[in-house]
Amino acid sequence: MPSATVLRAHLVRTGLAGAVATTREASLRSYRLFAARDPRVLIGIDPEGAWGQGELLRLMARRCGVSADPGHTAGRDVIDPALTLAALGAFADRLGAVARRGAPVLLGTGHPHRLLDFYAALADALSAAGCTVLTPAQGRRVDMTTRFGLRTHRLDYVRGVGLVRPWDGGRTGGEPGAHTHSPLPVRLALEAAADAGGPLPELVIGDHGWVCGAGQLGFEAMGPADTDDPAPFVGQAEGRVAVVVPLDDGVRADYYRPLIRYVLQRARPAP
Structure with a gap:
């Protein structure tokens, strides 16, 4: 297992934490939209609190390490690698507990191009x-609403990980699936599991709508989130998401491999 010091250096070197590619402008725009209850940013969470822009900014400063200064409005956003490491530890602990019980799990991603190997x-x-x-x-x-209007997709699983593809099969050339923030795929999956008489997952692992949609329905859920995705962090603050790992969710897929080794070796989910 890579040491915390080695992993911290990797996080900063690759832009998973530290100065990330997500811009301050994008993050602040998401906070404004969340405060306005825009479903594109709520991604399945129905907030109980008021969560105005200022409150969101303070939450994201505590949970991610972004600047709490509302006057800081431009440039690259920042994730505190110490917060990422602490959340990875909590993530691994929950993973290990579920593995030791042999409990049923559901995994899914709206970022298959980057995170499929991590979840797989x-x-x-x-x-x-x-x-x-x-x-x-x-x-x-x-059927999901996109920026291009209503588009029909199908729910697929690749190596045990849920994702969506265009209904017509989409592009060829190894495209693993579509990028989406929608909670509809996990809602469909959970409804189908319930209709079939179970089993239901004890834990849902995913990002975007997968983690938020599952958490909102009362399932234990955890996963990563970027600085411009406040919904999982609000869900965590309100007790509906168990663990959120702050990191850039759009870097190269191979940059997540040391995180996989760290989590699995700490969790020790051995047979």
Whole structure:
């Protein structure tokens, strides 16, 4: 397992934490939209609190390490690597607890181009530990609103990880799936699992709508989130998301590999 010092250096060197590619402008825009209850930014969370822009900024400063200064309005945003490391530890601890019980799990991503390998490695380890990796609603239709209007997708699973693809099959050339923030895929999956009589997941692992949609429905959920995704952090603050790992969710896929090793070796989800 890479030491915390080595992993911290990797986080900063690759832009997973420290100065990240996400801009301050993008983050502040998301906070404004969340405060206005824009569903594109709520991504499945129905906030109980008021969560105005100032309150959101203070929350993200505490949980991510972004600047709490509202006058700081431009440039690259910042994630405190110490907060990332602490959240990875909590993530690994929950993963290990579920693995030791052999509990059923559901994994899904709205970032398949970047994070599919990360989740697939977790799915492999959990399966080896005796967990049932659920794949409900395989091939089912999902109609989602995008910036191009209503688009029909289908729910697929790749190496045990849920994602969506365009209904017509989409582009060829190894595209693993579509980028989406929608909570509809996880809602469909959970509904299908319930309709089939179970089992239901004890833990949902994912990002964007997967983690927020599951948490809102009362399932234990955890996953990563960037500085311009306040919804998972609000969900965590209100007790509906168990663990949120602050990191840049759009870097090269291979940059997440040391995180996989760190999490799995700390969790020790062995058979």
